[in-house]
Amino acid sequence: xxxxxxxxxxxxxxxxxxxxxxxxxxxxxxxxxxxxxxxxxxxxxxxxxxxxxxxxxxxxxxxxxxxxxxxxxxxxxxxxxxxxxxxxxxxxxxxxxxxxxxxxxxxxxxxxxxxxxxxxxxxxxxxxxxxxxxxxxxxxxxxxxxxx
Amino acid sequence: xxxxxxxxxxxxxxxxxxxxxxxxxxxxxxxxxxxxxxxxxxxxxxxxxxxxxxxxxxxxxxxxxxxxxxxxxxxxxxxxxxxxxxxxxxxxxxxxxxxxxxxxxxxxxxxxxxxxxxxxxxxxxxxxxxxxxxxxxxxxxxxxxxxx
Amino acid sequence: xxxxxxxxxxxxxxxxxxxxxxxxxxxxxxxxxxxxxxxxxxxxxxxxxxxxxxxxxxxxxxxxxxxxxxxxxxxxxxxxxxxxxxxxxxxxxxxxxxxxxxxxxxxxxxxxxxxxxxxxxxxxxxxxxxxxxxxxxxxxxxxxxxxx
Amino acid sequence: xxxxxxxxxxxxxxxxxxxxxxxxxxxxxxxxxxxxxxxxxxxxxxxxxxxxxxxxxxxxxxxxxxxxxxxxxxxxxxxxxxxxxxxxxxxxxxxxxxxxxxxxxxxxxxxxxxxxxxxxxxxxxxxxxxxxxxxxxxxxxxxxxxxx
Numbered sequence: 001x002x003x004x005x006x007x008x009x010x011x012x013x014x015x016x017x018x019x020x021x022x023x024x025x026x027x028x029x030x031x032x033x034x035x036x037x038x039x040x041x042x043x044x045x046x047x048x049x050x051x052x053x054x055x056x057x058x059x060x061x062x063x064x065x066x067x068x069x070x071x072x073x074x075x076x077x078x079x080x081x082x083x084x085x086x087x088x089x090x091x092x093x094x095x096x097x098x099x100x101x102x103x104x105x106x107x108x109x110x111x112x113x114x115x116x117x118x119x120x121x122x123x124x125x126x127x128x129x130x131x132x133x134x135x136x137x138x139x140x141x142x143x144x145x146x147x148x
Numbered sequence: 149x150x151x152x153x154x155x156x157x158x159x160x161x162x163x164x165x166x167x168x169x170x171x172x173x174x175x176x177x178x179x180x181x182x183x184x185x186x187x188x189x190x191x192x193x194x195x196x197x198x199x200x201x202x203x204x205x206x207x208x209x210x211x212x213x214x215x216x217x218x219x220x221x222x223x224x225x226x227x228x229x230x231x232x233x234x235x236x237x238x239x240x241x242x243x244x245x246x247x248x249x250x251x252x253x254x255x256x257x258x259x260x261x262x263x264x265x266x267x268x269x270x271x272x273x274x275x276x277x278x279x280x281x282x283x284x285x286x287x288x289x290x291x292x293x294x295x296x
Numbered sequence: 297x298x299x300x301x302x303x304x305x306x307x308x309x310x311x312x313x314x315x316x317x318x319x320x321x322x323x324x325x326x327x328x329x330x331x332x333x334x335x336x337x338x339x340x341x342x343x344x345x346x347x348x349x350x351x352x353x354x355x356x357x358x359x360x361x362x363x364x365x366x367x368x369x370x371x372x373x374x375x376x377x378x379x380x381x382x383x384x385x386x387x388x389x390x391x392x393x394x395x396x397x398x399x400x401x402x403x404x405x406x407x408x409x410x411x412x413x414x415x416x417x418x419x420x421x422x423x424x425x426x427x428x429x430x431x432x433x434x435x436x437x438x439x440x441x442x443x444x
Numbered sequence: 445x446x447x448x449x450x451x452x453x454x455x456x457x458x459x460x461x462x463x464x465x466x467x468x469x470x471x472x473x474x475x476x477x478x479x480x481x482x483x484x485x486x487x488x489x490x491x492x493x494x495x496x497x498x499x500x501x502x503x504x505x506x507x508x509x510x511x512x513x514x515x516x517x518x519x520x521x522x523x524x525x526x527x528x529x530x531x532x533x534x535x536x537x538x539x540x541x542x543x544x545x546x547x548x549x550x551x552x553x554x555x556x557x558x559x560x561x562x563x564x565x566x567x568x569x570x571x572x573x574x575x576x577x578x579x580x581x582x583x584x585x586x587x588x589x590x591x592x
Binding site for chain 1 (some may be wrong): 459461462463467469478481483485486496497498499501522523524529
Binding site (some may be wrong): 319320324326329330333334342350353359362363364365366367369371410418421 | 467468473474478479498501502505507509510511512513515516517520569571587
């Protein structure tokens with residue numbers, strides 16, 4: 001996964017732990033979308049001057065609630081390796097943004113997912129177009145989706 | 149959502165709490181697939197003589213790991229009402245099962261999702277066909293998916 | 297655990313699930329304070345006309361942040377039984393409240409804990425005495441702590 | 445917090461996120477013991493050749509279940525700073541170990557806690573003395589508890 005200009009996608013590292021695992025000795029499925037969201041939040045922090053969803057909401061009055069998520073689970077996740085989440089935006093619409101997140105452990109792809117958010121005025125919970133400064137940041141970071 | 153014989157789908161009730169909500173005063177998105185999985189586990193308990201995933205794995209040596217999930221989020225979820233999760237299997241393949249989960253609060257649909265699991269021999273983490281007794285239970289409970 | 301007038305303490309039921317368990321096949325420790333807090337929130341809902349922390353904060357402008365918790369873990373918790381959390385206030389100070397929570401499964405005490413909260417004006421995050429209507433409710437529900 | 449030989453205690457960094465916060469815009473209380481446990485697990489990983497609870501259980505057949513935890517919450521935790529968890533063992537008994545965890549944000553102590561675990565033979569869930577190799581590692585890392 002890389003940006004259109006050829007840079008590797010942003011990576012967010014997760015320390016998978018004992019408490020994330022179920023009696024099958026692998027990460028419980030419901031932890032995985034949680035980590036994918038952590039990765040998207042970390043992407044915002046890295047590209048918006050340190051601002052994640054918390055600062056976007058409270059300081060910029062911009063919310064980005066999710067309207068859709070879809071995940072494929074390809075291999076079990078365990079605490080034996082760090083989980084590397086590669087993340088980037090794949091599409092920026094007028095008032096929506098789509099992210100792709102891939103989870104990798106030890107060179108194996110464990111999951112991949114697609115996540116669609118819409119931009120809202122946070123204190124009014126009303127749709128809005130992507131704010132121009134955010135749009136500029138996102139457009140430079142669009143990643144290419146691998147052909148299936 | 150109802151079974152092919154016209155009975156209403158199984159309902160699992162979730163008590164949404166303060167700690168489930170984020171600063172936007174609504175349930176955090178990552179809680180929602182977690183609740184959907186709780187609802188599927190409760191469905192198994194209700195239809196398999198009290199056995200959820202824990203007993204299926206430890207007592208029956210049957211695992212049902214997820215290979216896919218897809219959710220659409222339609223309305224915010226808050227602690228002001230119980231969250232009613234309607235759940236049922238929509239398709240039983242040779243070695244896979246698909247569940248539909250809908251979340252409702254106060255008459256409004258908040259989310260819906262589709263979840264695909266595969267049957268495995270738990271201690272070998274190896275695919276297997278759906279065991280006959282489980283197949284019989286599931287087939288009687290297949291729900292009809294609403295036409296879109 | 298019972299109130300001073302001899303009624304049994306309030307009970308909150310938890311459905312322990314596969315995803316709550318770690319590879320030791322018992323509930324992960326960090327889930328237990330979470331359930332204890334769920335039980336305290338449910339106690340407020342049951343005694344304050346349906347209002348838990350969410351409604352206390354948003355509708356009454358009353359917050360009750362925790363300043364202390366202490367738990368003893370006595371027996372493992374599994375999905376094989378519902379977890380019954382017995383909960384009640386043991387002490388109401390001028391501006392603080394102490395709760396006791398006991399977790400039971402199948403007649404065995406699994407944990408017990410003590411939790412101290414302080415009353416604040418929610419939107420100012422400033423201490424306040426317990427509001428009179430809440431004080432009246434709590435005083436009638438004080439439970440006796442078993443002698444050790 | 446420092447070891448008896450004067451080295452600073454081990455630090456585990458937590459990225460506090462939007463989803464960790466409740467509608468009061470601060471981390472939900474039940475997240476805090478969870479992070480403290482993450483910090484203890486990270487301490488084991490750092491001092492036991494990369495082995496956390498997962499590897500201790502599965503590869504060494506050593507479990508360390510918790511029998512007690514006690515926490516004081518001193519200041520709210522938010523996503524505006526990383527949460528630095530200082531962690532170290534304060535006491536090693538024959539078959540038990542006590543950890544102290546302090547959480548700091550931007551130079552302010554947010555919480556402190558004490559956690560007692562016992563050593564068990566993992567597959568038998570039976571108490572055992574601390575294994576000698578683990579005892580040697582722990583003894584060199586004992587931290588001094590600040591006088592109150």
